[in-house]
Amino acid sequence: MFFQIPLVTALAASSLASASTLRRARQHDHGHGTPDPEFCSGGCTDVHDPNIIRKDGLYYRFTSFHNIAIATAESLSGPWEYQGALLEDGTMIQVTEDQNIWGPNVQKVGDTFYAYYSVSKMGFQGSDIGVATSSTLDPGSWTDHGSVGLPMSSFYNLIDPSLLQSGDTNYLTFGSYWHGIYQTTLPDPPLMYDNEEPWNLAYNSSVNAAVWEAAFIFQWEGWFFLFYSAGECCRQPPDLAAPGDEYRIQVCRSSSTTGPYYDRSGRDCVTENGGTLVIGSHGDVYAPGGQGIIVDEESGWPLIYYHYRSLTRDCS
Numbered sequence: 001m002f003f004q005i006p007l008v009t010a011l012a013a014s015s016l017a018s019a020s021t022l023r024r025a026r027q028h029d030h031g032h033g034t035p036d037p038e039f040c041s042g043g044c045t046d047v048h049d050p051n052i053i054r055k056d057g058l059y060y061r062f063t064s065f066h067n068i069a070i071a072t073a074e075s076l077s078g079p080w081e082y083q084g085a086l087l088e089d090g091t092m093i094q095v096t097e098d099q100n101i102w103g104p105n106v107q108k109v110g111d112t113f114y115a116y117y118s119v120s121k122m123g124f125q126g127s128d129i130g131v132a133t134s135s136t137l138d139p140g141s142w143t144d145h146g147s148v149g150l151p152m153s154s155f156y157n158l159i160d161p162s163l164l165q166s167g168d169t170n171y172l173t174f175g176s177y178w179h180g181i182y183q184t185t186l187p188d189p190p191l192m193y194d195n196e197e198p199w200n201l202a203y204n205s206s207v208n209a210a211v212w213e214a215a216f217i218f219q220w221e222g223w224f225f226l227f228y229s230a231g232e233c234c235r236q237p238p239d240l241a242a243p244g245d246e247y248r249i250q251v252c253r254s255s256s257t258t259g260p261y262y263d264r265s266g267r268d269c270v271t272e273n274g275g276t277l278v279i280g281s282h283g284d285v286y287a288p289g290g291q292g293i294i295v296d297e298e299s300g301w302p303l304i305y306y307h308y309r310s311l312t313r314d315c316s
């Protein structure tokens with residue numbers, strides 16, 4: 001079996017119109033083979049690229065835009081309550097005018113929380129990845145350290161950072177455009193790039209291949225699962241991406257953090273265009289992506305959460 005992760009519970013934090021959700025998949029498969037998410041309560045709309053971590057019984061959710069919005073909830077299904085911005089005064093990184101702060105990823109290393117974020121705008125390749133630290137996660141407690149100092153490259157865009165601690169090493173996975181997902185290591189403390197040349201983790205070399213981005217590596221039972229989003233993420237009605245081109249969640253798996261990663265049918269995810277679909281559009285869910293994984297305290301199972309556009313709910 002390729003999927004050691006029982007994807008039986010899905011949490012979805014929605015894009016713009018709909019809701020975050022928590023659901024037992026096996027009980028709620030409405031014939032399209034993919035678990036329907038369950039709506040969450042509270043602040044669950046205008047949510048992009050959610051990243052959730054738990055501290056002292058409270059869930060903290062970080063999302064793109066608004067200088068990284070922080071919301072908390074006692075349960076993954078809500079009610080989520082907005083607490084404030086992570087970077088209250090914005091970032092010290094300046095890459096372009098009308099830039100935005102995207103794709104937060106928060107990890108605890110030692111006693112400190114590290115929040116990685118990207119600074120970019122749509123269609124812009126001069127992006128950068130920054131980091132801020134806190135000892136509590138709460139708004140007002142964060143110190144911005146600015147750019148991590150990763151080198152720019154014509155092969156990738158410096159967006160969608162995600163840190164994974166494995167053994168004694170901090171691995172930073174990032175990117176999209178134009179050659180897929182990349183990874184490098186960061187020293188301890190993981191604040192500044194240390195000249196370890198980034199390597200490619202996943203790439204589709206096919207003509208007209210979809211963009212791959214928003215990687216999140218989840219370690220489970222000795223395997224590393226590289227989840228990422230493929231396709232067009234963010235178009236709004238009436239210009240939604242055509243069915244087939246829209247965002248979807250895929251996965252590759254490796255026995256090592258650094259790869260090689262393979263898909264379900266054994267294709268290498270860098271050299272053989274491998275990649276297995278996990279969650280695509282289904283039911284009311286359109287263009288799911290920006291996913292993350294968290295282990296549900298109650299069941300002990302990994303949960304996948306993601307944003308999507310609702311096809312039926314009022315989208316404004």
Ligand SMILES: *[C@@H]1O[C@H](CO)[C@@H](O)[C@H](O)[C@H]1NC(C)=O
Pocket residue numbers: 204205206207208209210230250273274275276
């Ligand atoms: C790679 O791109 C091709 C062309 O768009 C597509 O048909 C294929 O499904 C993609 N492979 C993966 C793993 O996403």
